[in-house]
Amino acid sequence: MRNTFLAICTAVFAMTFVGCGEKNKEDATSEPQKEKAIMVQPRVEKEGPKSVLILSSSPRRGGNSEVLCAQFKKGAEEVGNTVEMLNINDYSIRYFDQKEYDRAASAAETDDAAMIIAKMKSADVIVLSSPVYFYNMTAQLKALIDRTYGHEKDLREKEFFYISTSTDRDEEATDGVFEAFHGFARCLYGSVERGVIRGNGARNRGDIDNHPAMQLAYEMGKSV
Numbered sequence: 001m002r003n004t005f006l007a008i009c010t011a012v013f014a015m016t017f018v019g020c021g022e023k024n025k026e027d028a029t030s031e032p033q034k035e036k037a038i039m040v041q042p043r044v045e046k047e048g049p050k051s052v053l054i055l056s057s058s059p060r061r062g063g064n065s066e067v068l069c070a071q072f073k074k075g076a077e078e079v080g081n082t083v084e085m086l087n088i089n090d091y092s093i094r095y096f097d098q099k100e101y102d103r104a105a106s107a108a109e110t111d112d113a114a115m116i117i118a119k120m121k122s123a124d125v126i127v128l129s130s131p132v133y134f135y136n137m138t139a140q141l142k143a144l145i146d147r148t149y150g151h152e153k154d155l156r157e158k159e160f161f162y163i164s165t166s167t168d169r170d171e172e173a174t175d176g177v178f179e180a181f182h183g184f185a186r187c188l189y190g191s192v193e194r195g196v197i198r199g200n201g202a203r204n205r206g207d208i209d210n211h212p213a214m215q216l217a218y219e220m221g222k223s224v
Helices: 002-016 020-027 064-078 103-107 113-122 139-147 171-186 212-222
Strands: 051-056 082-087 125-131 159-166 192-200
Touching (some): 064 192, 064 212, 082 113, 159 171, 159 212, 192 212
Parallel strands (some): 051 082, 051 125, 159 192
16 A cells, blocks of 8 residues: 555656656657757748847857857848847846746736747747857846746747857767757747757857858858
8 A cells, every 4th residue: 555655646746747848748749860850849831031039148249159140140131031139138137936937926027038038929930049158058048048937838839040159169068058948949839940050169259250150050040
């Protein structure tokens, strides 16, 4: 009897703490190749120009990851898309806390997170960009992502591109950032991951200028 009780408790505990990605697991299809687009749910691709929102999180203005964002913007605009690029360090975004579980209290917040999330909702394509800080994204961008809690269905069917730069030349140095971005997209409905841009080995401002990632960012922008 005691063993049966413990087994039931364990099962309930496991179900309680299933990650948000698991709730859509039965609808998910994925491809085995690394960094390929992952279709969370079937969706119809929008035809014609798209609305693109680029979220740069580098505290260093004109830094390497931000330069790649600008290259992506250039390519996307050249093929007729509407592109808005924000550096989230220009805005007041407080950290997620307990009141976020109360939708009324969350809606009453007066910082800039709600405005940026509204832009994310209206965009067809979202570009997430961060330099590597201790093998992960910046705290500013993580705070914004956390604040999207409760808005998952409103952020459905978005296309995502990811940009990250690092001092370390090893490609694995940017893996932590991309895994975190992937986890975010997995929690949304019908999200599609379209591309990854790595700027490894770019420490000082300007190191990215002759990096292969510059052309890749431009071409991915044109692919939107």
